[in-house]
Amino acid sequence: MTARPIRLGTRRSALARTQSGLIADRLRELTGREVELVNVTTEGDTNRAPLTSMGGAGVFVSAVRGALTDGTVDVVVHSLKDLPTTPEPGIRLAAVPRRADPRDALVSAGGKKLVELPAGAVIGTGSPRRHAQLKALGLGFDVVDIRGNVETRMGYVTSGRLDAVVLAMAGLERLGKQADITEKIDPINMLPAPGQGALAVETRDESGGAVDDELVRALAEIDDADTRSATTAERAVLAETGAGCSAPLGALAEIVEDEDGPALSLRAALCPEESIDDGDVVRLSVQGGVADADRLGRELAIELLDRLSIGEKTNDQEREA
Template sequence: MPLWCMSSLRSTTMTMPSHLRFGTRGSKLALRQTALATEAFRAAHPSISVEIVRIKTQGDTRQNRPLSEVGGSGFFTKELEQALLSNTIDVAVHSLKDLPAQLARGLCLSAVLKRENPLDVLVSEKKTRLLDLPAGAKIGTSSLRRTALLHIVRPDIIVVPVRGNIETRIRTMRTQGIDALILAYAGLARLGIDHLIAEIIPPHLMLPAPGQGAIALEARATDTTTLSWLKKINHARTFSEISAERAFLESLDAGCQVPLGCLAQRQGDKLFVPGCIATPDGSRICTATVSGMAYNAALLGSELAARLRTQGGAEILAAWRGKTGR
């Protein structure tokens, strides 16, 4: 299934609906992201009414184990996709980094909003920077990627698994003696609590997850009317960048159980795409960068994946598949 559903945008004689149902998770951040999506939609289509439908996912109910143990594909998105396929909703709003590279059959990524800063940040009560934290400091994260890269940058750091929504993680940090958290800038900014950020971690230290910072709108591939409406709020530059990142993710077929990062950046007509893949303990990391014309975004993402495979990434993936039986 292609990322963009242009082939579905054919003329149709069906009756034009005047109401659109947006499905979302129920967390404060998810609802804020859905508000941003519906605000953009209303601005483009003021005559069409909008309804917000809250849907609970596995990721909302199973928070007592690390993501690397229970994540799998679609941990935060499966129920939203099921609602699309059952016609309970018309649009699913996702944090793009949660959306599997392979979407459910019959669905497509129809639009993305303008991306927020995609980088990771350090949240610390004392506003201490990552490299300035004392030896043996405790940092909270449930991300395998962040954990692996932390082990590389600060091998003395103690990583503490912390899950839950942003507010829960911050409360856990404050009450359980954790020195800092690693979170995404975008979530803090959208909740209006970016004043808690001690440092925006530069990408040479910590490449973000593919799609991080982007809000994705998913729809049925046959719903030509909805697709044409959503096309009007699609942010072209962001879509170009995330197309490379998602092609990279799909080519590696690694899911969320392998630490990998990728950040495509468009400059004029060109796209620059660095990426990395690491062992969970950070004992080995492979890095590479590709560049080319932005209209070849997906090809660039696939090329990046191929380069990393030849530089040791294949062995890292083979070791992971040997453990998981994939």
């Protein structure tokens, strides 16, 4: 008897389908079963309002998860940076595959890098995090809010409406658009969103309905321990700050070698939402054991919030004086 196909739920965008296709190919290899992509339309795909007004990047996730919990699909794939940090009942994060390049990328007119763009250059992004860190560079950019898929955003540059846009390196590479990248932005200048460049593969757990054991075993093989540890630390910063998926928070964790062996190095940057245009970004870093990823992220988040609180008090005192 032929095993039934695995139904994989995905958003309809070209990037989402490309990312889901990567997981589908691996599942075919590991299980020998056919994998069908099932398109799911989300609010984030149809509503062009700013993400912050719709509750953040989680609007890309809820409908896809709904198809999983109601049994329409067996497995779903998300960009990990879109995934809320609060666990969803009945669903397990079954795999975090090896991460692609987590950095942000500049796509600009004339191939200019950030330092080559003139003061007043208009740069588009739908991310408050990118907005705040662009302003923090102090180069006098005019940062404007844009929405749309990768092609739409890049079209703002080719049409001459914008001087540049900032997009995720991983998405551009997965779509084969490496040649359009004019600068791979150093994390020293712009830390990525927590989980950027990584994928999240979810299935039902025992409380959410019937579990496909063969599928779960295959996904365990796809899971990458280093990527899961790094993104666990980054998402712990996000969870502890209560910042939300679309907040002006950047975080990047990397597995490095120290004198005692592998260690986790974590950097984070946070800006008060009311100060995005001012570029008031607080940056901190920490290093510790790989097994302590969640704790390191939460402790760094608490320190970030403390630093912001001190800064706000100082500003209030200056205004009073």
